[in-house]
Amino acid sequence: MADTPDGTTPLHEPSLDEQIAVYQREFQDLDPQVEKVVSALSRLNRRMNVAYGRQTAALGISNAEWEVLKALVLSGAPYRMGPSELAKQLGLTPAAMTHRIDRMTAEGLVTRERDESNRVRVIVELTDEGRSKWLDAMRAATVFEEDLLQDLSTAERGVLGDMLIRVLDRVEDLQSRA
Numbered sequence: 001m002a003d004t005p006d007g008t009t010p011l012h013e014p015s016l017d018e019q020i021a022v023y024q025r026e027f028q029d030l031d032p033q034v035e036k037v038v039s040a041l042s043r044l045n046r047r048m049n050v051a052y053g054r055q056t057a058a059l060g061i062s063n064a065e066w067e068v069l070k071a072l073v074l075s076g077a078p079y080r081m082g083p084s085e086l087a088k089q090l091g092l093t094p095a096a097m098t099h100r101i102d103r104m105t106a107e108g109l110v111t112r113e114r115d116e117s118n119r120v121r122v123i124v125e126l127t128d129e130g131r132s133k134w135l136d137a138m139r140a141a142t143v144f145e146e147d148l149l150q151d152l153s154t155a156e157r158g159v160l161g162d163m164l165i166r167v168l169d170r171v172e173d174l175q176s177r178a
Helices: 016-026 032-058 063-074 083-090 094-106 128-148 154-177
Strands: 110-115 118-126
Touching (some): 016 032, 032 128, 063 083, 063 094, 063 118, 083 094, 094 110
Antiparallel strands (some): 110 118
């Protein structure tokens, strides 16, 4: 295995089967089928986040800025939200959201204006530049995602999607009760 630029040898990440075998050796109560699913999802999530991070960086935005752009687009035209709504939706403190909006305003991705109907309220709105960055990110993500799922038939994609949504619903239900 080749050394990295800093002269160290990169660590070998075990295959999922190797990882599960170690887990079973150390923790006999482990269900290997459950662990295989959870470990595969975890590893897939990590690798997808790295890929998306590279794509957004190539566009000159961070993953954090992407999340704000996405939230504004999901809010629907005219793509406007209050900073507190954005902070709550993204799980951020108001101070962190303010810092993010400051950066994005300086970059021309969003505007921040006083609400004409309520001068105390501030509105964050997606700019044409912000929408263009969002569309560019979506185009890159679509190519990556199509490539990612190319070995699955349309029917398999549908079944996998349905199964993952059931798991996600379960996690969200458990978290809402916590």
